[in-house]
Amino acid sequence: MTGTAGxxxxxxxxxxxxxxxxxxxxxxxxxxxxxxxxxxSLRAAATADWLAHQVARDRLEAMLRSLGAEPxxxxxxxxxxxxxxxxxxxxALAVVLEDRMATxxxxxxxxGSTAIREYxxxxxxxxxxxxxxxxxxTVAFPGMTAAALAAPRQxxx
Amino acid sequence: xxxxxxxxxxxxAAAALPFAAASGCDSLRVVGAPPPPAxxxxxxREAIAAEQLMVDRYTAxxxxxxxxxxxxxQPLLDEHRAHLAQLRSRLAVPPGSRYRLPxxxxxxxxxxxxxxxxxxxxxxxxxxAAAAAMLGRVRRAPGSLAQLFASISASEATxxxxxxxxxxxxxx
Numbered sequence: 494m495t496g497t498a499g500x501x502x503x504x505x506x507x508x509x510x511x512x513x514x515x516x517x518x519x520x521x522x523x524x525x526x527x528x529x530x531x532x533x534s535l536r537a538a539a540t541a542d543w544l545a546h547q548v549a550r551d552r553l554e555a556m557l558r559s560l561g562a563e564p565x566x567x568x569x570x571x572x573x574x575x576x577x578x579x580x581x582x583x584x585a586l587a588v589v590l591e592d593r594m595a596t597x598x599x600x601x602x603x604x605g606s607t608a609i610r611e612y613x614x615x616x617x618x619x620x621x622x623x624x625x626x627x628x629x630x631t632v633a634f635p636g637m638t639a640a641a642l643a644a645p646r647q648x649x650x
Numbered sequence: 651x652x653x654x655x656x657x658x659x660x661x662x663a664a665a666a667l668p669f670a671a672a673s674g675c676d677s678l679r680v681v682g683a684p685p686p687p688a689x690x691x692x693x694x695r696e697a698i699a700a701e702q703l704m705v706d707r708y709t710a711x712x713x714x715x716x717x718x719x720x721x722x723x724q725p726l727l728d729e730h731r732a733h734l735a736q737l738r739s740r741l742a743v744p745p746g747s748r749y750r751l752p753x754x755x756x757x758x759x760x761x762x763x764x765x766x767x768x769x770x771x772x773x774x775x776x777x778x779a780a781a782a783a784m785l786g787r788v789r790r791a792p793g794s795l796a797q798l799f800a801s802i803s804a805s806e807a808t809x810x811x812x813x814x815x816x817x818x819x820x821x822x
Contacts, residue, residue: 610789634798
């Protein structure tokens with residue numbers, strides 16, 4: 494491998510971390526909305542998950558800074574996947590946020606750095622656990638897209 | 651090579667090489683033992699064997715389970731079967747290869763406890779160990795295989811609270 498390939502790998506790492514960070518910004522915003530429609534133990538769960546995503550966001554920002562990159566800032570507001578009008582919609586929103594984050598963290602699992610890979614895999618687990626709690630059921634392949642499951646892809650990444 | 655080969659093709663070609671050399675051409679002799687499989691092939695085989703074991707464990711428990719417990723466990727077994735099928739699809743076994751996919755194990759079936767609460771505790775610890783082992787494979791696997799291992803590990807981790815909920819429902 495040449496220095497150019499190493500440079501590309503670093504760019505890929507930063508791109509994947511920025512994508513995960515953008516997702517975490519959206520998740521923090523989304524849980525803020527979801528929590529407003531929940532009460533009691535569900536509200537407590539949403540608050541705990543909201544805090545978990547803030548911790549994950551801070552961690553990604555620190556990782557990006559340590560690689561010399563400027564972390565992407567949060568948007569003022571985010572387009573939610575569906576309107577939230579009550580507790581059921583709030584739980585459905587939480588499921589979507591967690592599923593998207595699981596996919597984003599799978600993007601870290603292909604990277605060259607073992608530490609980032611392992612962090613990504615741990616976060617996929619954390620997202621899957623939260624998604625299962627909100628969904629009320631488990632799924633076979635958290636974060637995997639239909640395309641990724643349909644055909645094994647080429648390894649160059 | 652004109653095009654980049656896919657992972658499956660590479661695995662198949664590497665595994666088929668000794669057999670092609672032995673049977674395809676009279677003027678060639680195989681020198682020494684065939685090379686050991688690539689580390690990622692070994693890791694994938696390990697993952698397949700581990701997943702087969704989880705399917706066996708659930709199958710054995712479900713053989714004696716009824717009612718609420720069976721209803722709770724069946725979706726988890728279905729997910730392990732999906733994991734197994736997906737892992738197997740990543741391994742190209744060339745015809746004539748000595749490698750055999752692991753068959754359902756009789757020993758795993760025999761090692762199942764009798765009471766429902768013990769069944770759930772048995773599956774719970776098996777899921778925890780399986781999720782941790784699958785997470786460990788992420789480090790050793792290339793790209794898309796690492797993603798699959800991470801996703802399966804996450805799915806297995808979610809089975810632990812699902813089993814806890816089943817234990818709560820099964821308790822008198």
